[in-house]
Amino acid sequence: MRDVLRAQFVDVWHAELRGLDSKALTFWDALLSDQERQRSQEYKRPERRQGFVAVRGLLRCTLAGYLDVEPRELVFESGEYGKPALAGARLHFNISHSGDHLLIAVSDLGELGVDVESLRVGRNLHALAGRCFSVREYREWAALPTEQQLPTFYRLWVKKEAFVKAVGRGIAAGLDLCEFALEAGGQLVAIPGEFGGIDAWSVVELPVANAAAALVAPNKSGMFCFRELGLGV
Structure with missing residues (x-):
């Protein structure tokens, strides 16, 4: 090859x-x-x-x-x-x-992770957030107006999933140990020391309709492109 x-x-x-x-x-x-x-x-x-x-x-x-x-x-x-x-x-x-x-x-x-999740209503978000968010993340998320909780939950969720995929550990890395700022465009706040410093990673929110999506990649100089993939053969 x-x-x-x-x-x-x-x-x-x-x-x-x-x-x-x-x-x-x-x-x-x-x-x-x-x-x-x-x-x-x-x-x-x-x-x-x-x-x-x-x-x-x-x-x-x-x-x-x-x-x-x-x-x-x-x-x-x-x-x-x-x-x-x-x-x-x-x-x-x-x-x-x-x-x-x-x-x-x-x-x-270098290694990178990506995640996309269709927005689904009717899930018990408080139970999921209680298990997978840090204490700080859960406190700030639960204090949001109700109409903001669904999109914010998924925005945070896909970033966590993308990060643990980037480091190659999956959920075994501890989703609650990988903290992000809740606001749109929020970056890493804390991660386990074995994965380096938070400045070593870059987080990008991706524009996918009716879904939340995020990329976590090494924070290195490079060109980023978001592309549509055709299905024709």
């Missing part, structure tokens, strides 16, 4: 997985590894199976474009805590999907 040229970039690709046609699904399915294809068959509901094929196929096409290789040539591996990575390449990526939304983050700057 030929490595990507160093360009100091962070790209986030957004796709809406709505109205997937059979031609595209057949094309993406042909790109999958035997293991991925077997996993797709484990989904009993057709829409879930098609979503998996679309996500894996789009991921392969996107990453292959940076490395100038065929999508089916890519080999994935998992880190100690299960974070996926490309074998034999210094290209970092992370993905997230919720509802019809898919995000693929790609960079040559």
